[in-house]
Amino acid sequence: xxxxxxxxxxxxxxxxxxxxxxxxxxxxxxxxxxxxxxxxxxxxxxxxxxxxxxxxxxxxxxxxxxxxxxxxxxxxxxxxxxxxxxxxxxxxxxxxxxxxxxxxxxxxxxxxxxxxxxxxxxxxxxxxxxxxxxxxxxxxxxxxxxxxx
Amino acid sequence: xxxxxxxxxxxxxxxxxxxxxxxxxxxxxxxxxxxxxxxxxxxxxxxxxxxxxxxxxxxxxxxxxxxxxxxxxxxxxxxxxxxxxxxxxxxxxxxxxxxxxxxxxxxxxxxxxxxxxxxxxxxxxxxxxxxxxxxxxxxxxxxxxxxxxxxxxxxxxxxxxxxxxxxxxxxxxxxxxxxxxxxxxxxxxxxxxxxxxxxxxxxxxxxxxxxxxxxxxxxxxxxxxxxxxxxxxxxxxxxxxxxxxxxxxxxxxxxxxxxxxxxxxxxxxxxxxxxxxxxxxxxxxxxxxxxxxxxxxxxxxxxxxxxxxxxxxxxxxxxxxxxxxxxxxxxxxxxxxxxxxxxxxxxxxxxxxxxxxxxxxxxxxxxxxxxxxxxxxxxxxxxxxxxxxxxxxxxxxxxxxxxxxxx
Numbered sequence: 001x002x003x004x005x006x007x008x009x010x011x012x013x014x015x016x017x018x019x020x021x022x023x024x025x026x027x028x029x030x031x032x033x034x035x036x037x038x039x040x041x042x043x044x045x046x047x048x049x050x051x052x053x054x055x056x057x058x059x060x061x062x063x064x065x066x067x068x069x070x071x072x073x074x075x076x077x078x079x080x081x082x083x084x085x086x087x088x089x090x091x092x093x094x095x096x097x098x099x100x101x102x103x104x105x106x107x108x109x110x111x112x113x114x115x116x117x118x119x120x121x122x123x124x125x126x127x128x129x130x131x132x133x134x135x136x137x138x139x140x141x142x143x144x145x146x147x148x149x
Numbered sequence: 150x151x152x153x154x155x156x157x158x159x160x161x162x163x164x165x166x167x168x169x170x171x172x173x174x175x176x177x178x179x180x181x182x183x184x185x186x187x188x189x190x191x192x193x194x195x196x197x198x199x200x201x202x203x204x205x206x207x208x209x210x211x212x213x214x215x216x217x218x219x220x221x222x223x224x225x226x227x228x229x230x231x232x233x234x235x236x237x238x239x240x241x242x243x244x245x246x247x248x249x250x251x252x253x254x255x256x257x258x259x260x261x262x263x264x265x266x267x268x269x270x271x272x273x274x275x276x277x278x279x280x281x282x283x284x285x286x287x288x289x290x291x292x293x294x295x296x297x298x299x300x301x302x303x304x305x306x307x308x309x310x311x312x313x314x315x316x317x318x319x320x321x322x323x324x325x326x327x328x329x330x331x332x333x334x335x336x337x338x339x340x341x342x343x344x345x346x347x348x349x350x351x352x353x354x355x356x357x358x359x360x361x362x363x364x365x366x367x368x369x370x371x372x373x374x375x376x377x378x379x380x381x382x383x384x385x386x387x388x389x390x391x392x393x394x395x396x397x398x399x400x401x402x403x404x405x406x407x408x409x410x411x412x413x414x415x416x417x418x419x420x421x422x423x424x425x426x427x428x429x430x431x432x433x434x435x436x437x438x439x440x441x442x443x444x445x446x447x448x449x450x451x452x453x454x455x456x457x458x459x460x461x462x463x464x465x466x467x468x469x470x471x472x473x474x475x476x477x478x479x480x481x482x483x484x485x486x487x488x489x490x491x492x493x494x495x496x497x498x499x500x501x502x503x504x505x506x507x508x509x510x511x512x513x514x515x516x517x518x519x520x521x522x523x524x525x526x527x528x529x530x531x532x533x534x535x536x537x538x539x540x541x542x543x544x545x546x547x548x549x550x551x552x553x554x555x556x
Contacts, residue, residue, distance in 0.1 A: 015332050015333035015334075016313075016331050016332060016333060017333070018333030019316055019330060019331075019333055020313070020314065022316075023275070023314070023316055044333075053334075053335060054333060054334060054335055057318065057335040057336055057337075057490070058275075058315075058316030058317055058318055058336070059275075059316065059317030059318060060275045060276075060315075060316040060317040061316055075480055075483055075484070076237035076238070076436060076480060076484050077237040077238050077432065077435070077436050077466060077477065077480055077481065077484075078237060078238045078394050078395070078466060080476050080477060080479075080480040081394075081395055081396075081466065081468065081472055081477070084480075085476050085479075085480075111483060111487070112487075113235065113237070113317075113319055113484055113487055113488055114235055114236065114237040114238070114239075114319075114436075114484075115276045116234055116235065116239070116240045116243050116274060116276060116277060117240065118237065118238050118239070118240055118392070118394055118464075119240065119394065119400060119401065
């Protein structure tokens with residue numbers, strides 16, 4: 001089992017290592033919680049507010065626990081031209097949820113910005129796994145696989 | 150005209166990108182050897198200036214001048230390769246890493262040594278995980294060959310390259326925001342001046358160049374700046390990676406000289422429109438780019454200030470008449486609302502309200518008051534925001550209003 005202390009020791013307590021450390025901790029535990037923030041603050045000798053100031057800015061660092069099933073759909077130009085909004089609508093009706101709702105502990109669906117895979121859109125990321133060329137009809141099969149596990 | 154000249158893509162798919170031996174065999178790192186054996190840093194910078202190489206990230210700032218500003222400074226300096234590519238529709242830098250990572254590294258080494266930096270950063274988009282691994286491997290093998298590290302090829306030059314993976318923020322492609330991000334701060338832009346060449350990373354003089362710009366440098370060193378300056382358009386010469394996408398027959402990445410017209414790109418390189426699709430407009434340079442209608446297809450694209458449609462990142466999205474423009478408007482407005490860093494009010498509130506209005510437009514609930522408000526917001530974004538992000542956010546939506554008359 002990895003601990004926050006162990007992860008922190010991989011980094012030098014210099015300002016340019018703060019963001020990499022936050023990313024690693026967020027990826028390992030799902031998010032940066034208050035306890036971890038205190039440890040990070042003392043390790044880097046910065047106020048705890050500074051830890052959250054930086055952490056809350058970036059998409060790849062989370063400051064609140066994530067849902068059991070997290071889905072992200074790229075809604076940038078190229079993916080939209082190839083039908084990303086239809087995919088979003090399908091997912092919304094499949095789970096009876098709304099895109100952007102952060103209060104459901106089981107499933108969450110959000111729109112994200114370009115992931116640099118514009119040739120293969122629409123792009124859907126489910127629990128970190130990237131799915132390419134998703135369509136409104138193919139999304140059902142993908143979602144069912146996740147529900148089985 | 151040297152139409153078929155390939156500078157960045159010359160080895161793509163011909164060599165194994167992960168094997169440094171392959172790259173060396175086709176003449177890789179020869180430019181570095183030439184630089185170390187026959188040139189002074191000053192001469193190298195002068196060569197890049199002669200080439201009139203312009204920044205390929207989109208702004209088109211003369212690279213040679215930037216390098217010169219920092220080369221003349223004393224003390225610690227930094228070189229940063231900007232690989233935080235997050236413009237929608239743009240994935241050229243990712244492809245450079247995928248296909249020819251050592252070309253990029255060679256460019257980074259030459260640029261860093263030319264300005265006297267002993268430490269360089271490559272700031273890579275946080276979503277590019279595979280590319281991060283490729284670069285890690287490439288850096289390790291370059292070190293084995295002594296193209297990096299202490300006393301590079303027995304010269305007195307030292308260089309260490311650090312990889313810094315971003316954390317998913319569009320604004321970090323802006324150079325001062327990128328610096329903030331490396332320094333462990335929120336990725337918000339800083340006041341300019343001072344510009345990074347005066348006061349950049351950790352307060353030291355810093356050059357930040359786009360990965361594509363850097364990848365052109367080995368060729369310039371080997372073949373001379375004069376030869377480079379004769380390719381493509383006269384004001385911003387050289388070749389450019391174009392990313393063609395949308396309702397086009399052959400989408401993908403192509404290298405071609407600058408100064409081509411949009412028509413050339415769509416019909417000669419891209420193979421024309423897909424069957425049964427009618428051209429409506431093309432967006433040039435990503436989500437922040439201008440829209441070009443049928444009548445503007447003859448415009449030549451380059452980086453000059455007076456170019457109607459600036460080339461930007463080089464992405465060309467072709468939109469046909471079957472695409473729902475309201476979806477696109479919501480996509481643009483949503484993208485900029487999400488990615489606004491929140492530092493200044495006009496942008497934070499403006500992009501957010503614009504997103505709301507665009508959603509109402511899509512749902513058929515737009516009021517006259519909304520339309521007036523949208524115009525006010527566009528003006529505010531264009532004229533009062535802290536950094537160019539506001540202008541980017543307004544461009545496509547203003548063009549939709551004025552050229553396509555959608556609201």
